[in-house]
Amino acid sequence: VSSDHRILFLMYENQINVFSDFLDELPDSAEPVWILGQCYDVKTEKSNLLSDISSRLWFTYRKKFSPIGGTGPSSDAGWGCMLRCGQMILAQALVCQHLGREWRWHPESKHPAEYHRILNCFLDKKDSCYSIHQMAQMGVGEGKSVGEWYGPNTVAQVLKKLAVFDDWNSLAVYVSMDNTVVIEDIKKQCQKAGPDSRPCAGACGWGEFSGVSSSSPFRPLSHAHSYISPSWRPLLLLVPLRLGINNINPVYIQALKECFKIPQSCGVLGGKPNLAYYFIGLIGEELIYLDPHTTQSALDAEQGSYVDDLGYHCQRSPHRMKITSLDPSVALGFFCKTEEDFDSWCDLVQKEVLKKRNLRMFELVEKHPSHWPPFVPPTKPEVQTTGAEFIESTDKLFESEEEFEILNV
Numbered sequence: 001v002s003s004d005h006r007i008l009f010l011m012y013e014n015q016i017n018v019f020s021d022f023l024d025e026l027p028d029s030a031e032p033v034w035i036l037g038q039c040y041d042v043k044t045e046k047s048n049l050l051s052d053i054s055s056r057l058w059f060t061y062r063k064k065f066s067p068i069g070g071t072g073p074s075s076d077a078g079w080g081c082m083l084r085c086g087q088m089i090l091a092q093a094l095v096c097q098h099l100g101r102e103w104r105w106h107p108e109s110k111h112p113a114e115y116h117r118i119l120n121c122f123l124d125k126k127d128s129c130y131s132i133h134q135m136a137q138m139g140v141g142e143g144k145s146v147g148e149w150y151g152p153n154t155v156a157q158v159l160k161k162l163a164v165f166d167d168w169n170s171l172a173v174y175v176s177m178d179n180t181v182v183i184e185d186i187k188k189q190c191q192k193a194g195p196d197s198r199p200c201a202g203a204c205g206w207g208e209f210s211g212v213s214s215s216s217p218f219r220p221l222s223h224a225h226s227y228i229s230p231s232w233r234p235l236l237l238l239v240p241l242r243l244g245i246n247n248i249n250p251v252y253i254q255a256l257k258e259c260f261k262i263p264q265s266c267g268v269l270g271g272k273p274n275l276a277y278y279f280i281g282l283i284g285e286e287l288i289y290l291d292p293h294t295t296q297s298a299l300d301a302e303q304g305s306y307v308d309d310l311g312y313h314c315q316r317s318p319h320r321m322k323i324t325s326l327d328p329s330v331a332l333g334f335f336c337k338t339e340e341d342f343d344s345w346c347d348l349v350q351k352e353v354l355k356k357r358n359l360r361m362f363e364l365v366e367k368h369p370s371h372w373p374p375f376v377p378p379t380k381p382e383v384q385t386t387g388a389e390f391i392e393s394t395d396k397l398f399e400s401e402e403e404f405e406i407l408n409v
Contacts, residue, residue, distance in 0.1 A: 025317050026283070034257075035281035035288065036092070037101070037265040042283070050318075055105040056280060057091040057119070058290050058314040059084040065124035065298035068133050072146045076132050077295045079147050082276035083135045084292035085269050086155035087122050089278060090130060092266050093236040093335040094118045094169055101263075105313055117168070119307040124298040129166050130159075138162055152269040152276075152331035153240035160238075164380045172233040173378075179241060179362040182375070183346060189377040190233045190339070235336040236266065237345075239362055244328035253323055255361045257282055258352045259332055264345045266333035270326055277319070286320040332361075 026033070026042055026049075033040045033049055036056075040049040061084065063075035076083065095103060098114040105111065126133040136146045138158045144150055150158075153175075160173040172190045176182075243252045259265060260282050268279040268287075277289040296311050336342035346364060354360050368375050 026320075029283060031284045033281060033283045033288070034260045036267060037261065037263040039261070051104050051106075053280065053288070053290075053318050054313050054315050055103065056290060056314075057088060057095065057122075057312055058292075059087040059091070059122060059312070060292045061295040062124050062132070062298040063295055065132070066126065068126075068136050068146050072136075075295070076136070079149050080132055080136070081271075081292045082150040082152065082155050082269065083132055083139075083158075085152075085271075085276045085278040085290075086135065086150075086159055087130055087132075088290060088292075089238075089267050089269060089331075089333045090159055090163075090171075090173075090236065091118060091122060092280075093171065093234070093333075094121070096266070096335050097169065097171070097234045097337055105309075107310060107313075107315075111309075116307055116309075119309060119312060120301075121166070121169075123301055123307070130162060134162055135159075149274055150276075151329055153329070155269060156238040156240050156331050159236070160378055163236075164378050170233050171236055173236045173238065176237075176239045176362065177372075179239075180369070181237070181239060181362060181364045182368050183364065183366050184368050185375040185377075186235065186237065186342065187339070188375060190235050190342070192231060192233055232339045234338075235334075235342060237334040237336065237342075238269075239332040239334075241330055241332065241361060242328050243330060243361065246328070248324065248326045248328045250324070251359045252361050255353050256323070256330075259334075262334065262345065262348050262352070264334040264336055264341060264348075266335040268330055268332055270330035272325065272327050277321075282323070283320070285323055287323050287326065288318045288320055290314055291319050 026046065029042055031042075033042055035049065035052050038052065040046075040052070042049065061075065061077040061080060063077060065074055067074045073079075095115075095118060098118065099112065103115075105115075121128055121130045124132055128134065135155075135158050138161050139148075139150060139154060140146065141161070142154050142157050144154055156173075156175045160175050163169075163171050163173040170192075172186075174186050174189055243249055243256070248256075256268075259268065260280075269276070270279060271277040271289075275293070277291055279287045279289045281288040291314075299308060299311070301307050334345055336345055349364055354362075354364060
């Protein structure tokens with residue numbers, strides 16, 4: 001994209017944001033609002049609803065960070081929106097893991113150390129494990145140049161690869177293939193080995209989390225060196241789909257709506273062509289989303305320190321768009337902290353999303369398909385690396401964003 005075209009694109013995005021502030025006031029509707037598995041009545045629970053939305057971590061374009069790769073871009077404005085949405089869906093999983101779905105953010109409140117530690121994972125620095133630097137450089141292994149626009153499947157693959165370097169969270173990121181979620185493979189990936197348990201490293205595996213002191217405004221992290229449990233690793237389940245050819249096929253709309261009502265809902269990556277959004281809920285025939293298309297300056301925070309977090313929470317009225325306007329390329333997200341959560345998710349998906357539909361959005365199967373290659377859970381390479389440096393191989397699951405299996409109707 002030329003610099004002139006990028007400037008025009010940014011001007012267009014800013015116009016969208018200005019007008020959105022006037023258009024996005026929530027309607028005084030009798031219809032329930034669903035936000036990541038929780039239901040609200042707009043008329044009686046509006047303040048609780050808005051508190052829930054503003055508590056979600058909001059990642060936007062940033063500028064004036066250290067150049068990616070040393071000589072690359074120092075801003076992701078105009079190209080990094082899907083990467084930012086990927087950060088948001090992963091951050092939501094980490095918040096549920098450490099703080100719980102019921103946790104709420106308030107601007108003046110003191111928040112637990114886990115919260116600040118989560119934020120440190122996403123700072124715009126090369127040493128933060130889910131930074132724009134790490135994601136953009138890991139994307140090279142998925143066939144994407146730094147500065148190139150990503151689709152939801154590519155971001156899902158990047159998150160899966162980066163998660164193996166994150167010792168603190170020990171999160172299992174499973175990305176389905178060929179519209180099929182394999183229960184056997186997920187349970188294999190989420191099982192921990194007891195004899196190999198080891199102390200967790202510092203924030204995301206890079207150094208100690210040094211921001212907690214006797215004068216710290218938040219409570220000490222109780223499990224900074226807790227041992228990994230020998231049972232189940234928390235699961236972020238990502239299901240990349242193409243729900244149509246040029247537009248979303250109406251036969252999938254009700255099933256997509258049901259995904260926001262499941263307690264394990266972690267949102268949906270998607271948007272419009274070249275405009276990525278993080279969808280967190282719905283009201284009637286409209287989706288509610290967080291929009292990354294705002295450019296803020298990068299924070300100059302030390303790794304492991306208290307983070308000035310006002311710019312990481314969206315406090316304006318939530319954005320909405322007609323579900324029929326959604327681009328058909330999406331990635332569904334679900335978080336299962338325990339094996340029981342996952343078993344419950346399987347039951348709910350079969351009952352609410354799949355069995356009621358003549359045309360299923362995806363398949364949920366017990367056993368690994370015999371005609372597939374053997375399933376090998378992603379593991380950290382033996383060589384000591386921060387992740388983004390480990391890009392010697394360019395093997396890709398998909399050659400391009402367009403090579404999803406088209407769901408026939």
